[in-house]
Amino acid sequence: MAYKFIDNYKEQGARKRLVEVLKKKGIEDENVLAAIAKVPRHFFFDETFWNQAYKDIAFPIGAGQTISQPYTVAYQTELLHIKKGDKVLEIGTGCGYQTCVLMEVGAKVFTIERQESLYERTIKVLPHMGYKPKFFLGDGSVGIASDAPYDKIIVTAGAPTVPDLLLRQLKIGGILVIPVGDEKSQKMVTVLKTAENDYERHVLDTFRFVPLVGDRAW
Numbered sequence: 001m002a003y004k005f006i007d008n009y010k011e012q013g014a015r016k017r018l019v020e021v022l023k024k025k026g027i028e029d030e031n032v033l034a035a036i037a038k039v040p041r042h043f044f045f046d047e048t049f050w051n052q053a054y055k056d057i058a059f060p061i062g063a064g065q066t067i068s069q070p071y072t073v074a075y076q077t078e079l080l081h082i083k084k085g086d087k088v089l090e091i092g093t094g095c096g097y098q099t100c101v102l103m104e105v106g107a108k109v110f111t112i113e114r115q116e117s118l119y120e121r122t123i124k125v126l127p128h129m130g131y132k133p134k135f136f137l138g139d140g141s142v143g144i145a146s147d148a149p150y151d152k153i154i155v156t157a158g159a160p161t162v163p164d165l166l167l168r169q170l171k172i173g174g175i176l177v178i179p180v181g182d183e184k185s186q187k188m189v190t191v192l193k194t195a196e197n198d199y200e201r202h203v204l205d206t207f208r209f210v211p212l213v214g215d216r217a218w
């Protein structure tokens with residue numbers, strides 16, 4: 001893929017229109033909308049496909065994976081209720097678009113990807129754009145114990161169940177957002193850790209993610 005890091009009026013205008021689309025679909029958090037308006041999503045696309053970058057659609061990024069739909073990224077980010085300086089574990093870095101949105105809303109991000117080709121690309125692209133999360137290569141279904149506990153955990157691939165180790169790595173008062181279901185569709189689930197071994201779960205809208213593959217996953 002040939003990346004080009006140029007952000008013209010055309011792309012900036014397209015981002016503003018995307019924000020209006022997301023507002024109409026129900027995204028309300030001003031910080032999340034400002035992050036979507038700021039992160040140049042076309043930087044994750046080959047220039048040939050820049051005309052697709054600000055459509056509210058998922059798009060292939062190689063290795064059989066996708067850049068998530070902007071609505072999905074905004075929806076999951078909104079559910080995390082991120083406060084400036086929150087330690088956030090992201091499982092499924094992919095191309096890193098969600099990572100940038102999390103950092104724009106003030107999170108300190110720890111992000112893990114299991115596909116080496118995506119990991120290798122993202123560790124170059126994100127710092128070049130000015131985003132410096134802590135990158136990991138490996139199976140995020142077991143979390144990252146070395147940096148736990150986290151204020152928030154976001155899983156950007158569909159899981160069969162909520163992985164137990166992720167709950168353990170969440171601070172009390174912390175929130176986990178994860179799509180749970182079968183290979184075809186998942187419900188977005190939020191888990192608030194109210195006390196050690198005590199959780200409040202909410203099951204929300206239906207989405208379709210690529211599968212979370214790993215020890216505590218598919």
Ligand code: SAM
Nearest residue numbers: 067068092094097098113114140141212213214
């Ligand atoms: N967050 C990305 C974005 O900003 O568009 C989209 C991520 S894509 C929908 C899901 C990613 O999760 C894929 O890159 C996939 O390789 C990764 N993945 C799946 N299982 C994983 C696991 N156990 N650990 C880490 N990454 C995983």
